[in-house]
Amino acid sequence: MRVISGKSRGTKLEAPEGMNTRPTVDRIKETLFNMISFDIPGCTFLDLFSGSGAIGIEALSRGAKQAVLVEHYADALKCISKNLEKTRLQDDAIVYNIDIYTALQRIHQKNQRFDIIFMDPPYALDGIERVMQCIQTYDLLNEKGYVILERGTTPAPLQFENFELIKEKTYKTTTLSFFERIQ
Template identity: 50%
Template sequence: MRVIAGKARRINLVTPNGLDVRPTTDRIKETLFNMINVDVFDCNFLDLFSGSGAIGIEALSRGAKKATFVEKSIDSLKCIEQNLEKTKLSDMAIIIKTDVLNALNRLQEKNEKFDMIFMDPPYEEGFYCKVISLIEQNDLLDKDGIIICESSIDTNFDFIDQTIYHIVKEKTFRTNKFTFIRCSS
């Protein structure tokens, strides 16, 4: 796995060992960033369930002004730190070492707002509804911002309150998909 484009282009990233992490492949990551490229520059990016940090690092490499990484696994946290050092992007990064639900409450206490929020939680653990609800409750998404969910193909987003958010796009791959969600107002 490597950084695809930008100032850290071609730098290889380390990934955590084991089956608990499913790194987004370079091909799928490239497709994602081709879709959101114009919105990445100068954005405040939140990478939830960060794993190796590859998505947030790609955003920083492509011009995001800041990326916040949220991860609770010690092995993954070590990878994020190593990858930020390798890419020389540490000064633009904040790492929050806790579970996502706790982190979202902490970010609200700091009055943080994000232009892009990316999440790739464990597929079968029902995090999507909880996390999106907490993002809305804590007012963490900028009014013109976007939430991007990486999920299994069969993940259903019918729980989204259409008065608050709406799905603007879905991009389906062989085994997973990206769902793009924006504020309705």
């Protein structure tokens, strides 16, 4: 796993061992960032369920103004810290070491809003609807902002109240779904 492009290009990133995280493979990460490349420079980026921090770090490397990373798993947090140091991007990152719902509430209390929210939750997590509801309720998206959900490929399409699916890219075992707020 490495940083694909930008000022930290080629930097090898650490990932936690075990099955508690599932890093986005470089092929999917590269496709994702090609799809959003014009939106990255100067954006505010929220990386939920950050794992190793690779997605938020890639956004920073490509010119995001700030990335907020949320991860509760201790081994993953150690990797995030090491990866931010290796890439020298720690000054532009904020890391929350708390559960996802508490983090979203704190982000709201700090009046932070984002252009892009990326989330790669555990595929078995049943709380995606609640996370999307928090994003809506706490008004965490800027006006033209969008949410990207990485999930296991299933035949069932996702629908969330107050969000519209605007595009989707499906791979063998992974689907990237893009949602905008319904105005």
